[in-house]
Amino acid sequence: xxxxxPKPAPERASVLLVALALSVILGMTLAxxxxxxxxxxxxxxxxxxxxxxxxxAEAGIEEGLAQINVSFGTNYLPSAQTNWSGASASGFxxxxxxxxxxxxxxxxxIIPDTPGPTIISTGxxxxxxxxxxxxxxxxxxxxxxxxxxxxxxxLQNVTMGGNYVMIDSYDSRDPLHSTSMGTYxxxxxxxxxxxxxxxxxxxxxxxxxxxxxxxxxxxxxSVQQSNGRVGDLEVNWPNRSGIEDGWYANDLNLDFNDxxxxxxxxxxxxxxxxxxxxxxxxAYDYLITTNFQLLNGATLSASxxxxxxxxxxxxxxxxxxxxxxxxGARLExxxxxxxxxxxxxxxxxxxxxGYAENFGIYGLPSTTTMSWSGNNTFNGTIxxxxxxxxxxxxxxxxxxxxxxSCVTRAxxxxxxxxxxxxxxxVKTGPSKGYTVTSWREL
Amino acid sequence: MSLVELMVAVAAGSLVLTSTVAxxxxxxxxxxxxxxxxxxxxxxxxSLDQMSREVREATQVVAYQQTATTKSLSVTNAYTSTLVTxxxxxxxxxxxxxxxxxxxxICLSGCDAWEVTMYQRTPRKNWDFYSTTNLPLCKLINMxxxxxxxxxxxxxxxxxxxxxxxxxxxxx
Numbered sequence: 001x002x003x004x005x006p007k008p009a010p011e012r013a014s015v016l017l018v019a020l021a022l023s024v025i026l027g028m029t030l031a032x033x034x035x036x037x038x039x040x041x042x043x044x045x046x047x048x049x050x051x052x053x054x055x056x057a058e059a060g061i062e063e064g065l066a067q068i069n070v071s072f073g074t075n076y077l078p079s080a081q082t083n084w085s086g087a088s089a090s091g092f093x094x095x096x097x098x099x100x101x102x103x104x105x106x107x108x109x110i111i112p113d114t115p116g117p118t119i120i121s122t123g124x125x126x127x128x129x130x131x132x133x134x135x136x137x138x139x140x141x142x143x144x145x146x147x148x149x150x151x152x153x154x155l156q157n158v159t160m161g162g163n164y165v166m167i168d169s170y171d172s173r174d175p176l177h178s179t180s181m182g183t184y185x186x187x188x189x190x191x192x193x194x195x196x197x198x199x200x201x202x203x204x205x206x207x208x209x210x211x212x213x214x215x216x217x218x219x220x221x222s223v224q225q226s227n228g229r230v231g232d233l234e235v236n237w238p239n240r241s242g243i244e245d246g247w248y249a250n251d252l253n254l255d256f257n258d259x260x261x262x263x264x265x266x267x268x269x270x271x272x273x274x275x276x277x278x279x280x281x282x283a284y285d286y287l288i289t290t291n292f293q294l295l296n297g298a299t300l301s302a303s304x305x306x307x308x309x310x311x312x313x314x315x316x317x318x319x320x321x322x323x324x325x326x327x328g329a330r331l332e333x334x335x336x337x338x339x340x341x342x343x344x345x346x347x348x349x350x351x352x353x354g355y356a357e358n359f360g361i362y363g364l365p366s367t368t369t370m371s372w373s374g375n376n377t378f379n380g381t382i383x384x385x386x387x388x389x390x391x392x393x394x395x396x397x398x399x400x401x402x403x404x405s406c407v408t409r410a411x412x413x414x415x416x417x418x419x420x421x422x423x424x425x426v427k428t429g430p431s432k433g434y435t436v437t438s439w440r441e442l
Numbered sequence: 443m444s445l446v447e448l449m450v451a452v453a454a455g456s457l458v459l460t461s462t463v464a465x466x467x468x469x470x471x472x473x474x475x476x477x478x479x480x481x482x483x484x485x486x487x488x489s490l491d492q493m494s495r496e497v498r499e500a501t502q503v504v505a506y507q508q509t510a511t512t513k514s515l516s517v518t519n520a521y522t523s524t525l526v527t528x529x530x531x532x533x534x535x536x537x538x539x540x541x542x543x544x545x546x547x548i549c550l551s552g553c554d555a556w557e558v559t560m561y562q563r564t565p566r567k568n569w570d571f572y573s574t575t576n577l578p579l580c581k582l583i584n585m586x587x588x589x590x591x592x593x594x595x596x597x598x599x600x601x602x603x604x605x606x607x608x609x610x611x612x613x614x
Contacts, residue, residue, distance in 0.1 A: 033473075040480055047487045217564050217572045251562040251572075251579045438521060439611035440499065 042129050049125040052102055053136040054441075057123030060108030061140050063094065064119035068110060069433035072257045072383075074144050076117070076434075080110055091117075102126060116142035116434045120442075137442040144431035148381050148405035151193040151211060151421030155256065155385060156200035156410040163206035163227055164393065164416040167193035170403075172355050173424040182355055183379070184403050184420040191232045193421050198254050200410070204228045207413070211421070213243075214252040221248055256385040256407055257432055259362045262308050262334045263287075270309070273298065281307035281331065288312065291343075296320035302331035310334040315345040315361075319373075322349040323359065330358045335384075336367035344369040345387070351379040356404035356422040357429045363387045363408075370408065381429065382406035393417030405429075471593060478591035482552075482602035486589065489537070489549040493585065494608045496526050501612045503580040506560060515558050515583070521612065530556035530587075537587065552589050559584040563613075582609050 067084065068076040084092035091111035099105050104125040111118045122137045151167055152158060169192030172182040179185045193211030195202055202213050204223040209230045213221050223230060223243055231237045231244025268284035277298040283305025291313035294300055300309075300317075301324040308331075315335045317323065325331055331351075336343045343366055351359040356379050363370065363384025370384055373392035381404045382389065389408040393415030403420045413419070443451075500517035504525070507514045514529040525542040530553060537550035550556075561571035563581035571582055586605045590597050 036476075040476075040483075043487075044483070050491070217562070249579060251564055251574070251581070253564045436611075440521075441495065 038129075042127070045128050045130075046132075046134065049102065049104075049127045049134045050136070052100070052104055052125035053123045053134045054138070055123070056100060056104045056106045056125060057121045057136050057138045060094075060096070060106035060121030060123060061119055061138055063096075064108045064110050064121060064140070065142075065434070065436070067092075067094075068117055068119075068142065069257070071260045072147075072432055073260075074116075074431045074433065076110075077112075084110065100125070102128070113141070116144055116437075118142070139440045139442050140436050141438045142434040143437045145433050145435035146426045147383055147407065147430045147432035148425040150196050151405055151419060152195045152411060153254075153256070153405075153407045154197050154200065154409060154411045156197065158195055158197055158200070158202045158410070159412045160203060160205050160207035161412070161414040162416075165205075165207035165413045165419070166210075166417070167195065167207065167419040167421070168210035168233075169193045169421040169423050171423040172357075172403075173428065177423075181353065183353070184401065189233070189420070190423065191236070192423050193419065196252055196254070198252055198256070204230060211247075213248045215250050216252050217250045219250065219252075258338075258365050258385055259334065259383065261338065261364070262310050262332070262362070266310075281309060283307060283329075286310065292316070294318060294321040294323075299324050300331075302326060302329040304329050306330040306332065308332045308334065312337050312340065312343070314343050315347075317346060317348045317350075319348060323347070323351060325351045325354045325358045327354070331360075333359075333361045334364060335361065336364040338365055340366045342366055342368040344371075345384070346370070347372045347378070349376045349378075352377045354379055355424075356380050357425055359404075360430065368409075372402070377401050377403075379403045381425065382408065383430075383432075384408050388412075390414070391417060391419070474593045478593070479602065482589050482591060485550060486587075486602055486604045490604060490606055492539070492549070493528065494606060496524075497583055497608045498611050500610050501614070502610070503560065503577050503583070506558070506575075506577060506580075508558070513556055513558060517610070519612065550587065550589055552591055554588045554590055556587040557585070559586075580610070581613050582607060584608075 067080055070076060070079040080092040084094045091109050093107060093109040095107045097105040102125050104123065106121050106123040108119060108121040111120065119140045120137065122135060124133050124135045126133055151169060169190045170184045171177040177188045177190055191210040193209055195209055195211065196214045197219050199216060199219065201219050202215060202221045204221060206224045206227045210233055213230050215221060225241055227241050229241050231239065231247045237244045263285045266285045266287040268286060270286045270288055271279055273279050277295065279300045281302050284307060286309045288311045292311045292315050294317040296318050297320055299322045303326050311333065315333065335345045345361065345363065345367060347361065359380030361382050363386060365386045367384050367387045370382065370387045371390045371392065372378060385407060387408050388410045389406065391402060391413045401418045401420060404422050405425050497517055499519055501520040502518055503515065504518050505514065505516035511532040512530065514527055516525060516527040518525045527540045528537060529540065530537045535551060535553050536548055537553045537556055538546050539549050540546045560574050560580040561582040561584065562574045562579045564572055566572065574580055584607045589602045
């Protein structure tokens, strides 16, 4: 029999030391691993915050754009002064803090500038785990967006009947593309008669459009293959029918603001007619709360400056009547109300010798129907996004000329009819708001 | 120490050693995999940030090519007069970025797939967008890529898929 002698004390301690060493190694490995995982987690969180900060900055840009496009037109200053802080010299700003789930926010500024205000927005997001802020800044420059950038702009359908509708363009401010009086010249015309529909179809039929057509993807275009035509002038595209390559696109994404009330109170009473049934308007704001009718032989004329006439009821210019604009004068006619019952507008001879920019008819939301008919001439603009418009040309061989531009809900063109878009309206005509020209991260 | 005790000790020791080696090797693979993930993730984040910034500030897509083995996208920025081309080659697995003056750098390596889809500006009712192949109509780009790394020659759980939609903010 053999007896085991007890181990000496140092050998028992070596097991403990080995176990301790292994524990330390394992512990350090585990700690290193956890630290590495945490670093990765923070890096991913930082990346997410980096992306979120840009989204927050763009939220500020959106708020700024909404603020400068608060209604039809380009007068954003009263609204910005009321709703945003800051002095007018350094612009206006708004600060939104902790409005997003990641404790993000933005500070956006509107800086008055030329041709349009500049918006600078600084967005931030807080990185979880470390609580650090990540900041990104975006600058957007803007310019006035022409209310009349196309010959015809509608929200729904454009329907052209017959074979005698023709649409092209000229430039009343360019002597190379207009007469010496600034009117349309068929010898120097241009192919800028663009027709767009934001939410409907463009039925060209047998009409000739010397310009582009654009619709939304869910819209479309139909052209009579025998004699309908969309494209450049014959000298550049001699085909007699069809759609020229590149002259139709279905990527339109536009919006048209409703017209607001033009003024709070009139500055003059609407004048009584003179002995020749002429209504002469000066540079004042006139209000008629009922219907207004311009009878056969009567004229409505603007003598000087800018006259604004707001007819809250129906506005009817009967056959044989005329709206005249004196040189240097301008007339804006507003029809309807924001929330009242539906009203209509009917026009005939308008501004037969002047520039299109000098006459405009603006339909407030209650203006739901408009028409222009007979053997007449029209030099002006129509902006009525809620109105269904009918342009009725002559049934005979003589053609009626519409010079200017129109924006309506829907449009029908019939008979012998020439529609000439005045391209100078893009530069000298009214603006419906501001549009972005450049986007830059600072 | 008897023979039996020795054999038991060897067996127990072998078991412990085998387990330790197995855990060690598994740990190495795991660490290598995690390392690959980290590299891929970092590479993708950096490339995505650079590409999204350049595409976002671009004014137009000027070239677009999609074949089975090579794909490329060129965007220009009229404000800064820059032109940048992203090109992917399936043979090399590289996604490269080339500037107008010919300077080239590698954005992604081990890139198994790179897909670009162009969309026009108009949204659908469900906020999706209409796709297009017409360069002048392109307003939005969807990019998707997949990268991978190998461990001892095998692709083991180290794929990394990135998808991004970028709007060309300066496209009129």
